Amino acid sequence: MISMNILLIVFGVIFGLVVLFALGTSGFVFFNVFRLFNRVLKDAGQHQDESGQAAHVEKKRKALELLAQQPAGSPAFKCRGCGATVDSTAELAPDGRVRCNYCNQWTSIYQ
Numbered sequence: 001m002i003s004m005n006i007l008l009i010v011f012g013v014i015f016g017l018v019v020l021f022a023l024g025t026s027g028f029v030f031f032n033v034f035r036l037f038n039r040v041l042k043d044a045g046q047h048q049d050e051s052g053q054a055a056h057v058e059k060k061r062k063a064l065e066l067l068a069q070q071p072a073g074s075p076a077f078k079c080r081g082c083g084a085t086v087d088s089t090a091e092l093a094p095d096g097r098v099r100c101n102y103c104n105q106w107t108s109i110y111q
Contacts (some may be wrong), residue, residue, distance in 0.1 A: 059094030081105035 079086055079100035086107070091099040097106045 056094050059096075062096075077106065079103060080107045086093065 001008060078084070079102065082103040082105070084100055084102040086098050086100055090101055093099075093106070095108075097108050098108050
């Protein structure tokens, strides 16, 4: 009778180890598959961000070119909100708007 109990305990321990090994292996596989899919989705999103960033840089370059084309003797660009002179330290948006350093209002340079 004692040998039967020992035999059941040994088989129970072996079965438990096999189950734990199977769970650990499947968890490792699922984790790696999930990580792989996550990386693929992240790379795809990064590619879209790079193309959007290139368009953003191109728009900003065009706006800077427009400001650079002003003749040397022309008056400085004035803010339409407060009339302050907008200098080179003003923030420039890609769509051609500048933020006045005095009143923080956005004004378009195309108008």
